[in-house]
Amino acid sequence: MDYRKLAESLDLPAKVRLLTGASVFTLAPEPAVGLGEVRMSDGPTGVRGLTFAGGPVVALLPNATLLASAWSADTAYEVGRLLAEEAMAQGIHVVLGPTINLHRSPLGGRLFEAYSEDPLLTGKLAAAYVRGMQDSGVGACLKHLIANESETDRTTVDSVVDEATLRELYLLPFEIAVAEADAWSVMAAYNDVNGVPATEQDHVVNGILKGEWAYPGLVVSDWFATKSAAPAANGGLDLVMPGPDGPWGDALVAAVEAGEVTSSVVDDHVARLLRLADRVGALGSLRTRPAALPAPDSPARREQLTRLAAAGMTVLTNRDEVLPLAGDARVALIGRHAVETICMGGGSAQVNPPYQVSVADALTGATVTDGVEVRSRPVPARAGFLPDLRFTIRGADGAVLDERVASGSSIVAGFDDGLAGQIATISVQARFAVGGEIEVGAIGAGSWRLRVGALDVAYDLVVPPGGFGVEVLAPPVATSRVPVVAGDLLEGVVTLDPSGPMGSVGRFGIVARPAPRDPDEVIADAVAAAAAADVAVVVVGLTEEQETEAVDKHTLRLPGRQDDLVFAVAGAAARTVVVVNAATPVLMPWREQVDAILWAGLPGQEGGHAVAAALTGAIEPAGRLVTTFPAADGASPAWSVTPVDGKLPYTEGTFIGYRGHHAGRAPAPAFWFGHGLGYATWSYSDARWSHPSVSVTVTNTGTRPSREVVQVYFAPSEPDQPVRLVGWAAAEAAPGESVPVTVDCDTRLWRRWDGAGWATLTGGTLLVARGLGDIRATLPLTP
CATH class of the missing domain: 3.40.50.1700 (Glycoside hydrolase family 3 C-terminal domain)
Structure with a gap:
């Protein structure tokens, strides 16, 4: 199909309309070219659906670091297939994942969504995950491009990263997943990189991703990340999310008419969007989804x-x-x-x-x-404590805009819920299923008045500092201790302040649990x-x-x-x-x-x-382990995630995690990357190197059948080059059984960026190991 020709057949306003979402998680159809609606969903640990909160009942997967700890491409492929089935059950075309940023500092709040601190392990697992998902016709989305390894000031932070570190470390997982799985979309991050927003990164997006790697897919912004019209469009961004409002629309039309953006740039963006739609079955003859798929709670x-x-x-x-x-x-x-x-x-x-x-x-x-x-902040009542907790949402005139029963005791209101007006108040009502001394309270910004049994309590809660989205992700909370009898009524109302950073939008809920001892x-x-x-x-x-x-x-x-x-x-x-x-x-x-x-x-x-x-x-x-466990706070090669004057310098370069510990740039860790004992012991023998593979025999010396992961690391002779994982392979053996293992090493790890291009590393040593804390064989390499 000639996607470029289809794009060129539309007039400019129609093209631009396609380049911003139609809603928070959908893209607009265009009957003139046979384009149907494209539906996206968040999906690191489950396919949530078309809403940010609530939504249909779906399977909750283990988190990414736990899945990655299997060190298994087969596992990653199975996860991709599983998520594709969950997506197809809801008619979702694109699942926003995997997250392939690296574990730079162990302080990163969002590391649980990403695979590991190592670019090869991350890239290989991501490629398998993407293949599993896309083999079923559901699109994957690699995120977040690029240098997005922490959350502090995430929408404004400028990650300062030298070119060698960018290419050798942080771009490598994206390079592998693009080359080996042809991921159909990539997400541009919130942060700036070397003074340029990730959504305007001509060097990374146009120069490397679409240029050097010849990537044919779509580049979409993270939600609300796009900061401009012409610079973002010229910088390689193809799609702005969410919609229907955003920084493109009329502004992008005007930029084209003023000559700031060429029509060919817009046509390329639209063609890439149409290619994605075709791949996921939303262009031309629309693809039907399987009727029978496992339910989230099925055997x-x-x-x-x-x-x-x-x-x-x-x-x-x-x-x-x-x-x-x-x-x-x-x-x-x-x-x-x-x-x-x-x-x-x-x-x-x-x-x-x-x-x-x-x-x-x-x-x-x-x-x-x-x-x-274990918490400093109270959380919504657990299921069963306040059964049938009801939220009634009203506008300024008192008219009911929505009613919800929340099994999780909290709701997100005012965001992507299609209400007919702005929220003024939210009323709550439920009866306690248990009695005793109870900690009860309210979650969410506004003026709260609660009645618990015969007791009245009031809270005036304001949005805490923390940047965009804190109203939903970390809303204010207050509690009181009150005596309650099972069956007592809880009722109340919160009056919202529409002048807040996100207006009448936020997470609202009720705290109820036994009072702490x-x-x-x-x-x-x-x-x-x-x-x-x-x-x-x-x-x-x-x-x-x-x-x-x-x-x-x-x-x-x-x-x-x-x-x-x-x-x-x-x-x-x-x-x-x-x-x-x-x-x-x-x-x-x-x-x-x-x-x-x-x-x-x-x-x-x-x-x-x-x-x-x-x-x-x-x-x-x-x-x-997919992350090195440091022995103390501050005892890792990269630690601070707090910008100074808006900048977060990656001064450790490529020496993150185990690489920096091995080089002596941080104390010995408590547990090394790659460490894990399983339920057996192992001996290694006959380790040999024959480019590009290492062969070794492993013997289960324990008393139980077990799985071993043979890891191979390359320690270059150049002092400015860190040790790095170059390959791994798994073997299963019964007690006393010996198994030959071949580890195919990835030659991309023999590169260094010398400022003008790639140069090959020659001398050094190969380490055959069960993690860098347990090296079993050393194989010297000669230049």
Whole structure:
């Protein structure tokens, strides 16, 4: 099909109309060229649909770092197919993912959506994911181009990155996914890069992506990221999202008529959009979708999501083989994350799953004890606490604009919900399902008046600082402690302030939960439970306060008094296992005092079942770390994510993560990238190099069948070049079995950018390893 000819057949206003979304997540149809509506959805951990909040019930997948920890292209391909099926069930054409920014600093709040700190691992997994999705006719979208590794001041920060670092490190995952999977779209980021907005990056988009790589696909802006008309259009951006309003429209028409943008530039943008529409079945004869697809809560999905989550979990320590747990062991299960397991991160990654299984739900037979508080901010009431909580949205004249029943006890209002007028008030009403001393309160900017039983409370909540979107992503909250009897009525109203940064838009909800207890009492209960058991399993971790869009962390310490809890339990228990329910590195000051540590990530809707399967050995947690875990705050090669005078210099260059630790630019880490023990031990022999492959024999010296991941790193002889992963391969073996493994090394990792082009690195050493903390063979290379 001649997409350029189709584009040229339209008049200028019609062309430009296609280049801004028709709504928040849809693109406009154009019958004159046979173009139907194109529908997009966020999708890092599930296909949310056409709304930012609420929406249909969909499958909640494990987060990206947990899936990546399998170090398996087959896993990534399966995830792509799964998401494509979820998309087809809703008539979605493009899923916005994968996120292939790198884990530059462990403080990055959105790292849980991205695969790893390594460009090769990230690129290869992304390519497999894209193939899985696009083989089913659903488009993928690589994001976020480029140098978008942190969230602080994300819409204004200027990432200052030298050309060699940009090409050798941050562009490489995009290069691999474009070359090996032909991803159908790419998303331009919020930030500036070297003083130029990512949506106006002529050098990166036109020069490298569309020029050097000959990329034929579409470049779309991140939502609300586009800052200009002519500079963005000339800089290679093809599509502005969301719509129908935006910086293009009449302004872009005027720019063409004034000669600031040529008609051929506009035609190219439209042609690329039409190519995408054709690929996803929205151009010409519209593609029909399969009628029978697995439901989010079907047996097929339950098995799939449990297996994917458990297989990526990583055994960090395992003294005296305390894991897997013995079948007859008396287990004390302890911690807030055990009873309220965090299954997904915050922000645009959130979806509406059919259920979320906690570890306490799944580890049957264990004695369960709650843990210390893990949040500084109250959250909406959990399902069942306020059943049938009803929100009534009214305009200034008192007319009802909408009514919603929210199972999650909060709603997003005023954004992409098609209301007939501006919101003035939102009323809430529900009855408590439980009684006792309750912490109750309100979430969302406005003037609140609540009645809880016979008690009246009032809050005036204002939007906190934090930049664009904070009204939705981190709204203000206030609470009170009140006595409640089951069946008591909660009712109230919030009056909105339309003069706020986003007008009458925000997240609104009700807090309701048992009032927090004294932490010393909680720890004492945990100690008593641990002392009475054969093994204590303590589940600790982070929450959506730390792992979320728009906010970075300031420390890697566990929130609250979770470290105190672990120390106390370890001092009382015969054996102690710690499960870390977090997607990114945390500090573990107690790691030498406990017997085993299992890193569990954010495991999705089957999270509790997956953790139980990993702990009991029903599924081997054979994951390998995708991020280096530093031993202390500040002890990583790149740390600060806070701009100074608007700029965030990437002064560490290509020495991020394990690369910088290996070069001595940061202290030795607590756990190296690539580390993971599984449930067996391994020996390596006969390692050999025959360009471009390494061969080695691995032998399972343990007592259980297991999966091994053989990793090969290249350490160049040039001192200004860091060590880098060049390939990996997995093998499975029974106890005592030897298996030959061949690792095909990627020659793109033998390049360096010398300012004018690519030069080849020659001398150095190959390291055959189970992570850089466990090198099994060294193979010298000669120039």
